[in-house]
Amino acid sequence: MTAPLHDNRPGTSGARLPDTQHGMRRRNLSRVMHAVAAHGPLSRAAVASRIGLTRAAVSTLVDELIRSGLLDELGPERPGRVGRPGSALAVSARGPVGIGAEVGVDHLAVCAVDLRGETRARAVRRVGNRGRSPEPVLRELAALVRRVCDDARGAGMTPAGLAVAVPGLVARGTRTLVRAPNLGWHDLDLEPLLLSELPLTVDNEANFGALAELWLGDGIPEDFLHVSAEIGIGAALIVDGRLLRGTRGFAGELGHIPVRAEGPPCPCGGRGCLEQYAGEVAVLRAAGLEPGEDRLGLLAERAAAGDKAVRRALRGAGAAMGIALTGAVNLLDPEAVVLGGALSRLAPWLLPSLERELTGRTGGRACGVTVSGLGPDGPLLGAAHSVVRAVLDDPVGVGAAG
């Protein structure tokens, strides 16, 4: 009987810091950074009051963060307040940046986000990656990463890490893409192919999309189910502000919840999975359209133009999603379901039938369904912000390595 004593893992960095003087100092440095990043500019006194430490303790921490180039002192606050004027602190615009990258089925994208959360550089390449072999695709991605890093360094910033979003399952704690059916890749370790000198993390695009929603979304709760789709249908679960990854890293396979137990067979081995009713291939077939590039865009366009077959197909997909989500909501009791990624464009035609099923089947007790404001940019932003948050979570450790 061993006990999970304390879980000090901050954000997504996963580091379990020892409960010592040294560990406490590192955690408090992180608290100062998070407070200033989220609410700055702030005076030392305001930081102290926000994080519940004495002003003297905060001053020591702040001095270390200024020396490390992570915080800037903006000069004295404007007069008019009682007492000695404090100097406002802000997160440095010339410190570390997080590099996010995305391998999409029809594009590659890279961006650099600074500690304030601002995108400072960006590169995108439209290219059909389906069926291409991984080597040239990742060579092209590496070239985009180098270009964005050079831009960031040219502006005085230091890339602190690279996070790559991929459209498939990634084994937990590795950089190995286990299956990406829509690219045709499997069991692929990305690290040797990316040849990046930066610390590298790789994760499913649905996971990064959900984290982006958590960190950047407007009015998003700390418990939600984030549903996204490109060709397949993925989901990611945020519970108490953390991503639920699953034992192997494969949690969130909403697309393979059985919607009709005796339905058509699915390549996963199941029958009547949600993807057989609401995946791109199924919806195109129901709408009488052929597969091709940017079919979700085409569906949105036709639906907006009033195409009856397309609207009927999306209604059916929404109803199937409502049935699968009834199971998910009963199991997880989230505060909200968020439709993100490419699904956000189709929401107007999916939502009515989805909500009808979900509300009807839960006796009106289910949570609400909302649509992401981040749209298709979610996974890329989530990747870059995951690096930024790793810096904020352990500022002197990661910052020093950058």
Added chain:
Amino acid sequence: MTAPLHDNRPGTSGARLPDTQHGMRRRNLSRVMHAVAAHGPLSRAAVASRIGLTRAAVSTLVDELIRSGLLDELGPERPGRVGRPGSALAVSARGPVGIGAEVGVDHLAVCAVDLRGETRARAVRRVGNRGRSPEPVLRELAALVRRVCDDARGAGMTPAGLAVAVPGLVARGTRTLVRAPNLGWHDLDLEPLLLSELPLTVDNEANFGALAELWLGDGIPEDFLHVSAEIGIGAALIVDGRLLRGTRGFAGELGHIPVRAEGPPCPCGGRGCLEQYAGEVAVLRAAGLEPGEDRLGLLAERAAAGDKAVRRALRGAGAAMGIALTGAVNLLDPEAVVLGGALSRLAPWLLPSLERELTGRTGGRACGVTVSGLGPDGPLLGAAHSVVRAVLDDPVGVGAAG
């Protein structure tokens, strides 16, 4: 954008300790207690090496725990080792005890568990509670609690808290039973009816059953889905060694995952829910048996005797559970599914069809299904141990209040 900075919640106590000298001392006291409870008797040196603190630091903590009556010094270890003999430390047998209680559909039970995890007192009353009004039931439970507490005090121990397992949904962070269809109770605050002077927690029996499995089960991983049944079918999710409660505390409603989208209506508002195929009422109907007391026991008996109708009914229930679990496993990627509570008795006849569906529908990639060794005692033990762990998690705080 506010960040969930650090999650210091130890075990189930939910206390977020401040990251100060004082908070650090409390956490380290807890580490010492957990180390000795899980692995004791241990010398000070062995504790120090287990938790990564210096021996001097550990000695100070140990002295405080001895003064508080939480640790006992057993005297010098037997000679034969090199160096000065250390004195072995053990968790006190005369310290705090956790009081667990259970309101079942056909019984009431209370037990006292000490910090070593041993049951020190116990009282059970067989009584059909279905349809009774809550007041007399809880008066009887309160009398059993008093009797067990008196027994514990008579043996020199101090009840530190009372945790009550109930067969229904409890609103998160409250003592309010929102719905218990099998008792016929709803929206019931248990606190005024129990009149206990002890700190009180109330939770769903499936949640306490899963926690018991996590804390006491043999070879149980830190990520699993615990499925239990009395009349309905409940589940509880343990993720990274924590219970996933859901926003309102209603997570784990496996019984209301749609198994056949157009199936028979369910009182929950849905159609074709798992309970319509594998709940007690459905299984009895399929087996041609009437409802009554201890019907799961009757089913087990008949199945063991080779009754074909009963075996067919359990096969059907197992298949429906396999379909619902396919959805749950795709969504959560647990390391194991554990059948607990009354289900463990029926496992021999449920498992073959359950595993056939689950394995077939996941292409053989699903986790294994195991059967709990705790059986029907799980929820009661989980309740008592939740109090014990709250003491171990914050020994001087809770211990002092006891």
